[in-house]
Amino acid sequence: MVDELTGRTATTFLVGIVFLVSLSVWSRKRNSQLRAIPTVGFSDPILSYLSFLRFNIDGVRMLKEGYEKTKPGLFKIATLWTWMVSPTSPELIEVVRKAPDNVLCRRRPTEEFIQTDYTLDFLDKHDHYHGHVILSKLTRITSATFEDIREELVLALEDNIPTTGKEWVEVPALEMMQRVICRVTNRVFVGAPLCRNRDYQALNLNFAINVMKFATVLRLFPDFLKPLVTRTISNLPSQFRREMEFIRPMYEERLAKMEELGDEKWDDGPNDMLMWLMNESKGVEKSLEGVARRMLGVNFAAIHTTSSTMTQVLYRLLANPEYVEPLRREVEAVVAEYGWTTDGMDKLHKIDSFVRETQRLDGLGIVVLVRMALRPFTFPNGITIPAGTLVAAPLSAIHTDEEVYTNPDEFDGFRFARLRESSEGPVASKHQAGVTSPAHLSFGYGRHACPGRFFAATELKIILARIVTAYDLKLEEGKEIPHDLCIASSRIPREASVLFRKRQN
Numbered sequence: 047m048v049d050e051l052t053g054r055t056a057t058t059f060l061v062g063i064v065f066l067v068s069l070s071v072w073s074r075k076r077n078s079q080l081r082a083i084p085t086v087g088f089s090d091p092i093l094s095y096l097s098f099l100r101f102n103i104d105g106v107r108m109l110k111e112g113y114e115k116t117k118p119g120l121f122k123i124a125t126l127w128t129w130m131v132s133p134t135s136p137e138l139i140e141v142v143r144k145a146p147d148n149v150l151c152r153r154r155p156t157e158e159f160i161q162t163d164y165t166l167d168f169l170d171k172h173d174h175y176h177g178h179v180i181l182s183k184l185t186r187i188t189s190a191t192f193e194d195i196r197e198e199l200v201l202a203l204e205d206n207i208p209t210t211g212k213e214w215v216e217v218p219a220l221e222m223m224q225r226v227i228c229r230v231t232n233r234v235f236v237g238a239p240l241c242r243n244r245d246y247q248a249l250n251l252n253f254a255i256n257v258m259k260f261a262t263v264l265r266l267f268p269d270f271l272k273p274l275v276t277r278t279i280s281n282l283p284s285q286f287r288r289e290m291e292f293i294r295p296m297y298e299e300r301l302a303k304m305e306e307l308g309d310e311k312w313d314d315g316p317n318d319m320l321m322w323l324m325n326e327s328k329g330v331e332k333s334l335e336g337v338a339r340r341m342l343g344v345n346f347a348a349i350h351t352t353s354s355t356m357t358q359v360l361y362r363l364l365a366n367p368e369y370v371e372p373l374r375r376e377v378e379a380v381v382a383e384y385g386w387t388t389d390g391m392d393k394l395h396k397i398d399s400f401v402r403e404t405q406r407l408d409g410l411g412i413v414v415l416v417r418m419a420l421r422p423f424t425f426p427n428g429i430t431i432p433a434g435t436l437v438a439a440p441l442s443a444i445h446t447d448e449e450v451y452t453n454p455d456e457f458d459g460f461r462f463a464r465l466r467e468s469s470e471g472p473v474a475s476k477h478q479a480g481v482t483s484p485a486h487l488s489f490g491y492g493r494h495a496c497p498g499r500f501f502a503a504t505e506l507k508i509i510l511a512r513i514v515t516a517y518d519l520k521l522e523e524g525k526e527i528p529h530d531l532c533i534a535s536s537r538i539p540r541e542a543s544v545l546f547r548k549r550q551n
């Protein structure tokens with residue numbers, strides 16, 4: 047028995063050694079091709095794994111170090127299987143932005159991270175038409191849709207912040223924002239009353255969490271086992287079925303009407319995401335199942351991103367309460383002149399700036415424009431990276447570069463409002479929330495920049511405007527805002543209780 051155990055331990059040990067040696071040989075090879083690029087942490091094939099571990103908890107500092115030492119060049123940091131190469135100048139970022147997808151691919155890193163083949167394969171692989179729908183339809187919010195958003199927001203905040211009289215109520219900020227944003231967003235995706243259905247909201251909120259959990263488990267398995275693991279434990283198919291049941295009545299009614307109209311245009315037809323997807327989808331994607339999956343996918347992209355950002359905005363406001371009064375005054379002056387309208391939203395420069403500044407310093411990730419080289423790629427400085435290398439812009443370092451921003455580490459809520467007022471024409475609009483550039487990358491940059499960014503910016507602004515004008519808010523005595531949780535390249539706000547009451551002055 048003891049002999050058997052010793053034998054088994056020795057075999058495991060031997061397999062481990064062989065594995066590490068092969069890994070080392072293999073990574074030495076990949077390393078040699080990138081020798082010309084300075085490393086943050088260890089360049090040595092084996093020790094570089096220590097740097098990979100460090101990146102998981104200390105990424106912001108490592109990016110800053112690489113950025114400051116190598117600007118305007120390139121630096122690299124070890125990831126588990128490959129190297130991540132980071133461009134540090136606007137010119138190099140432009141080079142990455144312009145590279146075609148068959149050279150620097152956007153889809154491949156996401157495929158690995160979300161395991162899209164087994165979770166959301168329909169979203170990326172076969173047909174990306176929802177991106178066009180988001181950009182062309184969701185961005186152009188009509189005044190009727192804007193009025194719907196406002197109405198839903200007022201009701202959603204009342205339901206989720208149950209204030210009575212002058213009493214303060216304690217609300218978990220992140221959870222509240224998730225519910226509010228899920229409901230408001232779905233007012234535009236499926237309309238009322240479905241957007242108010244708690245089970246429908248829970249399905250859309252949990253779907254994203256379940257995808258991420260399942261992808262984390264799947265990454266532990268070799269490729270050949272993934273189909274089996276998916277068939278055995280994935281709960282995503284049952285969620286697709288539930289989404290189908292929720293939208294079935296609307297889908298079938300609309301389909302019948304569309305068939306009845308034939309080639310004729312449905313002039314006063316519904317104006318929501320469900321309808322846009324039904325109109326734009328083709329072939330199998332037009333089926334109830336195709337549209338239901340796509341609805342879940344669009345919710346996946348929209349809800350947690352916006353609600354985490356809005357939570358960060360709220361935390362910045364709590365940490366800097368001196369902004370509340372000037373924000374209130376701005377909203378009241380604008381609403382008095384334009385009402386709660388899209389035109390009015392465009393005039394909320396301070397609100398806009400506060401959101402953009404929060405995204406500059408907080409945001410949801412510390413790198414962006416993440417691409418994988420599918421073939422060797424040569425930068426203008428002559429350095430070639432081999433296929434399989436990751437490329438990613440060091441967002442957190444760029445956003446805190448003193449050559450780009452004055453007092454870059456200071457939260458200056460009206461920074462972008464001042465920049466906007468001191469410039470004119472198209473240059474002024476560069477500083478608006480939702481607009482991307484090599485200096486402000488929270489929504490990405492270039493042809494793969496977030497297509498939902500203008501909608502997200504509108505939501506964030508109207509929510510902030512409503513909260514400052516309708517509520518007083520503070521933290522409980524002695525409590526502080528928790529720092530965001532930074533793991534590897536992701537950054538998410540933690541939960542905190544916030545005290546709200548109806549506005550008193």
Ligand code: HEM
Nearest residue numbers: 347348351352355415488489490491494495496497498502
């Ligand atoms: C504050 C909220 C949001 C943030 C911070 C955010 C951020 C991002 C970022 C950084 C990317 C990747 C860009 C790149 O790879 O270069 C992205 C992609 C994407 N986002 Fe957003 N997003 C937000 C809200 C939304 C909303 C509301 C929607 C939809 C309604 C949406 C839909 C998408 C889609 C479909 C993509 C993939 C685009 C492509 O591959 O071409 N996002 N987003």
